[in-house]
Amino acid sequence: MFLSRYLPKDVYFLHNIRILQDDYYFQMDTVILSPSFITILEIKYLVGHLYFDDQFSQLIRTYEGKKEAFPNPIEQVERQKLHLFKILNQYKFTSLPIEALVVITNPSSIIEASPTYQEASEKVIRSSSLQQKYEYLSRKHPNILYTHKEIKKLSKILSKVSSSYDPDVCNLYKINKHELIRGVFCSKCDHSSMNYDWGNWYCSTCSYSSKTAHITALQDYALLISHTITTSECSDYLNLSSKKQAYNLLRLLDLPFTGNRKSRKYNLEPLLEKTT
Structure with missing residues (x-):
């Protein structure tokens, strides 16, 4: 990921983390670990006109004259956040705040949200805005809560408990x-x-x-x-x-x-x- 070139050495990237928690596997596309906070990225490559609707909690995609409804990725990443919080508690990393973002990677997609959906404007970004958003989150969480060694340990723990599902x-x-x-x-x-x-x-x-x-x-x-x-x-x-x-x-x-x-x-x- 291009963002890794601009971040300090004490930040760790984990990809496709899949963890069993409460008899349920939850999967995170990308997790960024820092001594101050954690960021979960839910990556979506969707083409067309994307409309985030909070009234019925859905993502409506219009493409080539056809409308389709998808599960709300904001709710999806918030569920991941809840599950990850429980895992952090289990391994005594209770102080780290967790941020959750939905990243739209198709540069030609049009992104809109209902006027009342404040959460969409805060959590949905384009991939080109990821560095700027991460810098904003870093200012929001300036306090160093864990050492580099401890964050490295957390990275190893999450990688170890992650189990891939990749059938041939x-x-x-x-x-x-x-x-x-x-x-x-x-x-x-x-x-x-x-x-x-x-x-x-x-x-x-x-x-x-x-x-x-x-x-x-x-x-x-x-x-x-x-x-x-x-x-x-x-x-x-x-x-x-x-x-x-x-x-x-x-x-x-x-x-x-x-x-x-x-x-x-x-x-x-x-x-x-x-x-x-």
């Missing part, structure tokens, strides 16, 4: 990965070979076009094949004409990655909880 779907259902149909399916007619040209996917069967049809295909890749992908693998899987097209598509998704451009591997996990 192909193995589970006896599917040969090499027999999977590659390419981008058309959501309108289920034709499997949409063509990519000038920033759009086109279906030769029904003439439907979409700028984001590849995201669903990459979600399938993450679930069925691997959580990481290279530009070469992406180009092959999406049936693109060049690696440059794959690079541009992956870059625009703003996914975390490791390695330089030639050996770069993109982490597709953020897409698994993001509906397109």
